Structure formats: C-alpha cells, structure tokens
Amino acid sequence: MALSLIAAAASPLLAWREPVYIAAGFAGVVSMCLLLMQPLLAGRLLPGLAPVTSRRWHRWCGLMLVAAILIHVGGLWITSPPDVFDALLFVSPTPFSAWGVIAMWAAFGAAFLGLFRKRLGLRFRVWRLAHASLAIITILGSIVHALLIEGTMEVMTKWALCGLVVLASVTTLAKVRIWDIRRPS
Amino acid sequence: MPGLTFSRRSLVLASGATLAMGATGLLVPARANGLVPTASMRGGSNNYRPGAPIVDRIGGGGFWMTGTVRRAGDGAPLPDQRIQIWAHTTEGHERDPQSHGATLTDANGEFRLEMPQIVPAFGQPHGHLAYDSGEFETVFLRPIMGSSKDKTLAAHFVLQPA
Numbered sequence: 001m002a003l004s005l006i007a008a009a010a011s012p013l014l015a016w017r018e019p020v021y022i023a024a025g026f027a028g029v030v031s032m033c034l035l036l037m038q039p040l041l042a043g044r045l046l047p048g049l050a051p052v053t054s055r056r057w058h059r060w061c062g063l064m065l066v067a068a069i070l071i072h073v074g075g076l077w078i079t080s081p082p083d084v085f086d087a088l089l090f091v092s093p094t095p096f097s098a099w100g101v102i103a104m105w106a107a108f109g110a111a112f113l114g115l116f117r118k119r120l121g122l123r124f125r126v127w128r129l130a131h132a133s134l135a136i137i138t139i140l141g142s143i144v145h146a147l148l149i150e151g152t153m154e155v156m157t158k159w160a161l162c163g164l165v166v167l168a169s170v171t172t173l174a175k176v177r178i179w180d181i182r183r184p185s
Numbered sequence: 186m187p188g189l190t191f192s193r194r195s196l197v198l199a200s201g202a203t204l205a206m207g208a209t210g211l212l213v214p215a216r217a218n219g220l221v222p223t224a225s226m227r228g229g230s231n232n233y234r235p236g237a238p239i240v241d242r243i244g245g246g247g248f249w250m251t252g253t254v255r256r257a258g259d260g261a262p263l264p265d266q267r268i269q270i271w272a273h274t275t276e277g278h279e280r281d282p283q284s285h286g287a288t289l290t291d292a293n294g295e296f297r298l299e300m301p302q303i304v305p306a307f308g309q310p311h312g313h314l315a316y317d318s319g320e321f322e323t324v325f326l327r328p329i330m331g332s333s334k335d336k337t338l339a340a341h342f343v344l345q346p347a
C-alpha cells in the first residue's frame with residue numbers, strides 16, 4: 001500500500017497538476033488501499049487482531065472510505081466541473097468513470113447498511129449478504145475504474161494493489177460464505 | 186463441382202435474411218457524394234471558452250495538433266475555417282485561458298497548430314477541438330492519443346451548412 005502511494009507520488013505528471021487535482025487523485029489511491037483493508041478486517045484475516053478490534057477497524061476504515069470518495073469526487077469537481085457532471089450522469093466519454101460512479105453508490109449503500117444495521121432489523125445473515133454484495137460491486141467497480149485510468153497511479157503497483165484486493169476479497173468470501181443465509185443451527 | 190442450388194427452404198431463408206438486413210440498415214446501398222458530417226463527441230465541449238484568439242502557437246509549443254476540414258457530401262476542402270483548440274498540457278489545465286488557441290485552415294482545408302505537450306487528464310491523454318463559427322453546424326471533438334508520449338494528434342472535421 002505504501003509502495004503504491006510512493007510510486008504515485010513520484011509521477012512526473014504531478015508537476016503539471018494543481019494541488020486540488022493531485023489531492024483528488026490521491027484520495028482515489030487511498031480509497032483503493034482502504035478497499036484492501038476492508039475484506040481483510042471483515043474476514044479477520046489479519047493476525048494478532050482480536051475479532052472485536054477487527055470489527056471496530058472495519059467500521060473506521062469504512063467511514064474513512066466514504067470520506068475519501070467524497071474528497072476524490074469533490075476535488076475532481078473543483079478541477080473540472082463538466083467532466084464530473086458527465087460522469088455522475090453516466091454520459092462521460094471516458095468508460096472508466098461509469099464504473100467509478102457505480103462503485104461510489106455501492107460503497108455508500110454498503111456504508112448505510114453498516115451504520116443502520118441494528119435499526120434496519122434484518123436477520124444477520126440476510127444483512128450480511130446485502131452488505132457484502134454491495135461491497136463486491138464496490139470492489140469490482142473500483143478495480144475496473146482504476147485499471148482503465150492513465151496518469152494517477154504507477155502501473156505495476158496499481159495492478160499489484162488491485163490483485164491483492166481481489167485476493168483478500170475472495171479469501172474472505174470463501175471463509176465467511178456469505179451466500180449461506182440459513183439460520184445457524 | 187456441384188453448382189449452387191437453392192432448395193425452397195434455403196431460398197426463403199436467404200431472401201428473408203436479406204430483407205431483414207435491409208430493414209435493420211445493415212445493408213446500405215452505395216450512396217453518391219456520401220461524406221457524412223462529423224458528429225460532436227461526448228464531452229467534446231467540456232471547458233470550452235468561446236472566442237479563443239488566433240495564435241501562431243499556444244505557449245512554448247513542442248506538440249502538434251493537426252487535421253482537416255471538409256464539406257459534407259462532396260468532401261471539398263474548406264479553407265479559412267477557424268478551429269479552436271484546448272487541452273491539459275504541461276503549461277496549464279483545460280480551464281486556463283493560456284491553454285486555449287485557434288488557427289485557420291489553409292487552401293487545402295488543412296490546419297496545424299503548435300502547442301505544449303498534452304498530458305493525461307481525467308484518466309486519458311486527450312485534446313479538444315471546436316468548429317463554432319456559425320457558417321456550418323457546430324462540432325466539438327475530443328480525440329484521444331494512442332500513447333501519452335505522442336508528439337502529435339490529429340482530428341478531422343466534415344461540416345454541414347448550418
């Protein structure tokens with residue numbers, strides 16, 4: 001994660017970008033790093049972390065992810081309003097922006113389910129399936145979004161980070177078996 | 186070698202398929218003078234600043250934007266047409282006034298304007314061009330560079346009278 005941030009920070013393109021555009025780009029890279037943390041924490045795959053700590057971090061990383069997405073989109077809006085307007089309305093000429101917008105709404109949905117889990121009154125496994133489904137859409141959308149973009153991340157570390165996100169997600173899915181929504185016996 | 190034979194079934198199928206293709210527009214009859222006008226591209230007009238001045242060069246140069254302007258139908262080259270150009274370059278963002286400039290086509294309907302190197306912005310290395318002078322329908326183009334290391338980018342206009 002640190003490597004991908006350092007590699008992005010070494011980009012010569014930064015010299016030709018405004019601070020707010022650079023901040024928006026980095027908020028995107030930070031979001032992808034948080035998307036690696038989320039499945040690791042949800043699946044309790046990090047060694048030496050008590051389940052309750054893992055869950056608390058998952059909550060904080062989720063809130064940070066929402067904040068990072070807002071900074072990402074807000075910063076791009078300040079840089080070039082018409083381009084972001086097009087993206088949000090799904091009429092952008094860039095194919096990756098639609099994936100990013102889909103991922104954004106899925107992430108907001110997953111965060112909403114996380115915040116209101118108790119008040120929604122869903123059975124736990126049904127809630128988990130819904131939350132994880134939105135998380136999967138977020139992750140897939142974000143990865144396609146990032147891989148199609150040229151200019152923000154360094155290519156090798158981008159593919160490596162995306163690969164790790166997929167690996168972590170698949171491992172957690174296999175461990176938690178979210179599709180099993182029967183009542184535990 | 187057996188000759189080409191049609192059974193009744195294959196004849197019906199073949200003629201039916203041909204009719205279907207014609208109906209869907211897949212089978213287009215050859216059209217005389219068929220040079221169709223260029224449609225504006227999605228996002229082409231983003232960060233457009235109308236009335237960019239005609240310049241010899243945008244900023245320090247080093248990169249060439251080239252292209253042609255022709256008339257729809259007969260394809261005749263259109264001289265003295267004003268093409269406005271802007272992009273995110275090493276010298277400024279798309280929105281910055283110094284990133285904008287215009288040039289005129291020559292007698293062959295060709296234009297080329299030197300400008301600073303285009304760098305990737307919003308995920309793609311791309312330029313913006315506009316024909317917006319009134320005599321013909323307005324067209325906004327947003328060509329994408331094959332590689333961000335390219336030193337030139339081309340865009341072609343086919344205009345129809347307004």
